[in-house]
Amino acid sequence: MRVDFGSSAMVRVLIVGLLLIGAIGFSQEEKPTEDTEKELSAVESFQVINDIKVIAQKAALPALIGENKFVLRESWWGGSIAPGKAKLHKVQLFKRNSYQFWMAVPNLRAELNLNLYDSEGKLVPTDVKFIDGENIATTIVSPEMTGIYFVRVSLKNSIDLNQDYAVIYAYR
Amino acid sequence: MKQIFIIAALSLGGFGVSFAEDAPTQLNLNDPNLIFVEESVIPIPLEIFASLDKLGAQDWGPQVLDRAVKLDPNRSRTAMLFGLVVSEGFIAVQAEDKDAVRRIGREVLKLAAPLNVSGSVEGHANSIIDAAGNGDWDMVRTELDKTRQTVINEMKENRDNELVALVSIGGWLGGTEALASVLKTNYSVEGSDLLNQPDLVKQLREDFNELPDRARKGELFNQVSNTLNHLESLMQVDAAGAISEGSVVEISLATSNLVKAIYES
Numbered sequence: 018m019r020v021d022f023g024s025s026a027m028v029r030v031l032i033v034g035l036l037l038i039g040a041i042g043f044s045q046e047e048k049p050t051e052d053t054e055k056e057l058s059a060v061e062s063f064q065v066i067n068d069i070k071v072i073a074q075k076a077a078l079p080a081l082i083g084e085n086k087f088v089l090r091e092s093w094w095g096g097s098i099a100p101g102k103a104k105l106h107k108v109q110l111f112k113r114n115s116y117q118f119w120m121a122v123p124n125l126r127a128e129l130n131l132n133l134y135d136s137e138g139k140l141v142p143t144d145v146k147f148i149d150g151e152n153i154a155t156t157i158v159s160p161e162m163t164g165i166y167f168v169r170v171s172l173k174n175s176i177d178l179n180q181d182y183a184v185i186y187a188y189r
Numbered sequence: 190m191k192q193i194f195i196i197a198a199l200s201l202g203g204f205g206v207s208f209a210e211d212a213p214t215q216l217n218l219n220d221p222n223l224i225f226v227e228e229s230v231i232p233i234p235l236e237i238f239a240s241l242d243k244l245g246a247q248d249w250g251p252q253v254l255d256r257a258v259k260l261d262p263n264r265s266r267t268a269m270l271f272g273l274v275v276s277e278g279f280i281a282v283q284a285e286d287k288d289a290v291r292r293i294g295r296e297v298l299k300l301a302a303p304l305n306v307s308g309s310v311e312g313h314a315n316s317i318i319d320a321a322g323n324g325d326w327d328m329v330r331t332e333l334d335k336t337r338q339t340v341i342n343e344m345k346e347n348r349d350n351e352l353v354a355l356v357s358i359g360g361w362l363g364g365t366e367a368l369a370s371v372l373k374t375n376y377s378v379e380g381s382d383l384l385n386q387p388d389l390v391k392q393l394r395e396d397f398n399e400l401p402d403r404a405r406k407g408e409l410f411n412q413v414s415n416t417l418n419h420l421e422s423l424m425q426v427d428a429a430g431a432i433s434e435g436s437v438v439e440i441s442l443a444t445s446n447l448v449k450a451i452y453e454s
Contacts (some may be wrong), residue, residue, distance in 0.1 A: 089240075090329070091338035094229040105216075107229045109389045111240040112382055130212050136388065138216035143272075162430065165388040166227075169212060188236050 060137055065123075066095035070183035074123035076148045076155065077185060087117050087187035094168075095185040098122075102160075103130070103171035106184065110160040114188050120170050121153045122180035128173040129154040131184075136165045201267075202244060215361055225284025229392055231357045234279040234364030237383055241371065244380050249284040252367040253277070254454045258296045264303060265404050269413075269451050271300045271340065278317065278333045280367045282296040282326055290321035290329055304352065306343045324424055351404040354396040359414065359451070361393060366448050369441035373434075381432040384440060390421040408453045416447045 070093055081088045091129055094106045110116055120131045131154040133141040143156045160166065216223065241247055254277070258270060274296050281289035292315035301310040301344040313336040320328035337360060344352045365384070372380050397405065405413070420443060423436045432440075 088235070090230070090233070090236075091331075091334040094226060094228070094230070096226060102224070104224045104226055106226045107388075107392070109230075109232050109386060111232070111237055112238040113243040114236065132212040134216055140212055140214045140216075152401045158299075163382045163385045167216075167218075171212070186230075188239060 018033045038184055066181050067122055069121050069181055070095060070185060071153055072123070072153065073119040073183050076121065076153045077117070077119050077187060080187065085189065087115075087189045089185065089187040093186075095118050095182065097179050097181050098170065098172045100172050100176055100180045101174045103169055104167040105134070106170070108166055108168055108186070110158070110163070110166050112160055112163045115157060115159045116186055116188050117155060117157045118168060118184060118186045119148075119153065119155045120182060120184045122172070122182045123152070124178070124180055125150050125152050126176050127152045127180050128175045129182075130169070130171040130173065132169045133158050134167040134169055135162070136167075138167075141166070204435065206312040229389075231361055231389070231393075232364075233337070233360070234276050234367060235283065235330060237364060237368055238279075238283050240383055241368065241380055244377060247371050247375065249280060249367070249371070250286065252370055253281050253284050253286050253289045255289070258299060258452070260299070260303060261454075262303075263407075264349075264352060264454060265355055265400075266409060266451060267300060267303050268344075268355035269359035269362075271297070271304060271450060272337075272356040272361070273448060274300060275333055275337050276360045276363025276367075279330070282329050282333065285324075285326060287321045287324065291318050294318035294321065301340070304340070304344070305347055305349070306340050309339045313339060334397045347414070351400045354393075354400060355404070358393050358397060358417075361389070362444055362448060362451075364441070366444035369437055369444055370439045373441045376434045376437060378429065378431040381434075381437055382426060382430055384424050384432045384437065385426045385430075387421050387424045388416055390424055393417060394421060409450055412447060413451055416443050419443055 073093075074089070077087075077089060080088055096104065098104055118131060118133075120129055122129065128151040129147075131145055133143060133156070135141055141158055141160070143158050145156045147153055147154055158166075168184060168186075170182060170184060172182075221395070238247070238249070243371050256277075258274065260267065274293055278290060278293040278297070281293060294314045297310060297317070298307070298314045301307040301314070313332045316332045317329055317336070320326075320332060341356060344350065344356070365386075368383060372384070394414070397413060397417060420440060423440050423443070424432065426432055
């Protein structure tokens with residue numbers, strides 16, 4: 018009997034995905050934004066951001082299956098961001114590859130920007146799309162040059178509270 | 190008319206808010222008000238190989254080298270070796286070499302003990318070995334990346350931050366050695382741009398230089414420092430966006446010598 022490993026891998030991905038969806042349902046409902054304003058221990062802070070990473074991973078799942086799928090990196094960025102502020106994360110990208118980035122924050126009313134800049138600070142034109150509202154943003158880029166780029170994440174002034182955030186990315 | 194003016198003014202006001210919150214088309218990267226997050230993500234070899242393979246299928250088999258892993262009490266060297274071995278795993282995945290991946294899974298376990306990360310690595314290493322046996326390359330690739338990330342997380346939890354930079358250097362070095370070797374054999378201007386990584390090398394070099402002296406004592410670590418300096422100058426593209434064939438040969442030689450020194454010291 019020929020075993021189709023591709024399919025078995027797909028089944029595993031879907032099972033993990035379903036488990037994640039369960040976890041996310043909990044994290045989105047049970048974690049009001051105010052939680053991020055409390056004094057948290059280092060372990061609690063890590064757990065909060067880790068839960069937000071799971072929100073981003075759930076949003077990424079559809080892009081990680083199929084023939085032209087992206088491959089998710091295990092490395093990711095996390096932190097906290099204030100309304101009206103932006104942060105830059107450095108990343109080395111390679112020409113001919115495409116990259117998809119996802120940024121998530123827990124508050125469903127939060128509005129995000131997720132953009133890419135080249136090593137000279139020039140905005141790389143991309144379309145930013147939002148998943149399930151405005152608190153998960155995603156964008157795809159196919160860099161014209163190999164080199165250092167900056168992922169710029171920002172939080173609009175639509176809410177008053179700082180947001181913990183996670184950024185994940187995948188390549189193909 | 191008055192209504193039109195009011196609507197226009199409101200619209201402009203709306204645009205004003207929108208522009209202020211939208212992404213600027215140009216950033217001044219020297220602006221002291223910009224917030225750069227220091228922690229950078231190091232690309233894994235497969236990310237780079239994926240790009241090169243789009244120029245035509247490459248023969249990755251010869252890049253899988255069966256090098257003996259010798260342990261010694263120097264944890265800094267062991268951390269670099271760990272990064273190197275994981276990168277060898279990525280190369281073996283690209284070459285779809287089952288035996289090599291299984292061997293590498295065992296070596297990962299062997300190296301994890303002196304780095305105090307056995308507990309978190311064991312599951313991943315066993316998954317790598319099992320998945321390689323089944324030819325499930327997607328799973329091997331995922332588990333290798335997880336191994337790398339888990340070890341880095343565990344080292345941070347263990348307050349072994351200095352080892353994190355060394356794992357990253359080892360991992361990057363192994364992938365770069367393989368890439369330069371393939372490009373040296375089959376040089377193309379287009380492919381050479383993948384070595385355009387001077388900023389990344391600079392970051393690795395700075396991370397290395399920030400390590401306490403005790404973590405980089407000895408001849409091997411002088412060689413690491415010298416090689417990173419040398420690579421930073423070699424990995425500069427020319428006006429056409431290429432790295433010359435001569436520089437590719439030099440990059441190949443420099444990385445290969447350093448990898449050999451890490452394995453054999």
